[in-house]
Amino acid sequence: MKSLRFGRQFQLIEELAHDMIKNEVELDNITYSTIITCAKRCNLFDKAVEWFERMYKTGLMPDEVTYSAVLDVYAKLGKVEEVMSLYERGRASGWKPDAIAFSVLGKMFGEAGDYDGIRYVLQEMKALGVEPNLVVYNTLLEAMGKVAKPGLARSLFEEMVESGINPNEKTLTSLVRIYGKARWARDALQLWERMKSNGWPMDFILYNTLLSMCADLGLVEEAERLFEDMKASEHSKPDSWSYTAMLNIYGSGRNVDKAMKLFEDISDLGVELNVMGCTCLIQCLGRAKRIDDLVRVFEFSLEKGVKPDDRLCGSLLSVLSYCEGEDLDKVLACLHQANPKLVAFIKMVEEEKTSFEMVKQEFKSILNDTSVEARRPFCNCLIDICRNKDTTETAHELLYMGTVYGLYPGLHTKTSDEWCLNVRSLSVGAAHTALEEWVGTLTKMVERQEALPQLFSANTGAGTHKFSQGLPSAFALHVRKLAAPFRQSEEKAGLFVATREDLVSWVQSRSLAATA
Known part of the structure; x- marks a missing residue:
């Protein structure tokens, strides 16, 4: 059986x-344990449970290996109650869980995002005097990341180091991910310095995790030092994802010269350019209006086998929204190779004879062919393109359809005291369209003397991120252009407010001016 x-x-x-049972050869603890652990290794979890329950009915007590194996099986099946019932039953029968059993419990509670469960595991280990090994620490650290507890993760890591256990690549990668998600840049970079000074192991995944964190937080100089470290290392030379992270950093920071130098290195060294790297480059070159370079990068990526995805198409759409003349035609030609359906839609909405029903039908078809996470960016970009082509009516239709199809949840919120327009997830053109739509609706409500709340607010978000696209300032300009009665809040950046009296007075003054 063990050989099998x-x-x-x-x-x-x-x-x-079954032959043993048929021939009345008694199955002992080791036999059952062998059957159950084999079922687990083969991912036949139902079979493992079936034989465990059969064993229990015979009155045999499982040993440590069997308990740990069945706990893991129940956890993988998502049977949390059964896991805890089995754990407590085992404890009552005198079983002392080992580090492996606690690792199973920690992973289960982490997957469930159960912080109290993770604390229970730590308390049980201390109460039973079970010393965690590296596997247990790694499992618990991974669980801490899933319940977003960076402080507890740091304490656990320090406890591990003080106990004399050296971290491995998995430990450090988990901790860096936790710090990056919590935006604890200083702690992550201090950890990197400790890795170097202590000679802790670094691999591709760990380096790339650190680079991705730098990209997310806009830490350009730190990323450059990391990247140079990788190039100087013997076993962790930069790979495709390392270059992609750097392209993301330079692209987001609009450092087009450094981004293009990196692209030349990719070409010369034969490093694979993936679709994400291509997308970052196109965004950067588009913002810098270096359209010829953009076309060169796009053509190069197609030659190297990159298949344009929705995010890359979204970048091309975004560039289209502020292109003119020959540049517009060049970007359209690229987009046509990536997604001809989008180009056909853009050309269709330019035609005066296009009806709302035609726009609605084609737009719905585009959304059905687009991944869920790319649908709102597509809608934002298409609205921007319509506004730039002076087809404002179509822009309003697209915003309406985007709202109907659930692309802008929370765009409008209402309480008895305040109505709010939340445009934080909108592009500049889409935010302008939403403001016009809202002001128009409020104007009609004032004219019909309908009940209104005391306060109105429009929220663009603070726009404080290093790579922010400046929605608050663009929104403020449009408020002034419309002469709308909203003023920027002194207490909160990115918030525009108006009282009921402000709105009513504004509508009345416009009516008087129109009749004069």
């Missing part, structure tokens, strides 16, 4: 077990 388990031959083991 080694070869993952569960069916043969089960047949052998």
